[in-house]
Amino acid sequence: MAQVDALVETLKSALKSHNLKYRDVAQAMELSEASIKRLFSSRTFSLQQIQQVCLMMGMEISDLVQLMVERQARLQELSEEQEEEIVRDPGFLIITVCVLNRWTLEDMLRHYTFTEHECVQKLARLDRLKIIELLPKNRIKLLVAPNFSWRKNGPIQRFFLSTIEKELFQAQFDKPDHRLVVLNGMLSPQSNGELQKKIERLAREFDQLNNADAGLALPERQGYTLVLALRNWQYEQLFKYRRM
Structure with missing residues (x-):
């Protein structure tokens, strides 16, 4: 299932790079736009349908698979040590989160008190971690995979959990x-x-x-935090009334 998800995400990315929208796909496949949206959301494309969409872009299915492989080869997760390096420096963490949200250097300088020199230094550190490629004129090319995530129970996740507990629910x-x-x-x-x-x-x-x-x-755009949690838990005070 993960490979199917990755292939459909690659197909969406390829359409975007060709400036094609769902309505263009719908016209080519003689389906409604709503039907095309359902195919993408449910990942229920047939092989023939994927081939039809590829032909719209002058691609073969093999080209799409190669694109998927290239996307998956990008950085999906940092090491424990790399996350420790980021979380030890609050300023570095801020810049990292900004970069992952596609902020430009100018955006960061407008919203935070960092000097340009400080920002560029931290961007250079991200370049060394292979999270970005720092291009001429301090342009930023993000190198992480679309499914990049912080380590489960890693340094950054633990940091955000402690912050969420103190701030988010207030x-x-x-x-x-x-x-x-x-x-x-x-x-x-x-x-x-x-x-x-x-x-x-x-x-x-x-x-x-x-x-x-x-x-x-x-x-x-605005910054939002979505917290999803599920565990077998009961309010602690209830235990005082339970028969042991």
């Missing part, structure tokens, strides 16, 4: 673009597994939307 979640849902129930192992798959799909959709919006100018 809010009323009463703004139009905020949402907080807390649910409690009893599930079978099978239902738990099904819910975990849905969480994984939602996480992928968040990444896809983030990547799709990456080409927009910074004023058109």
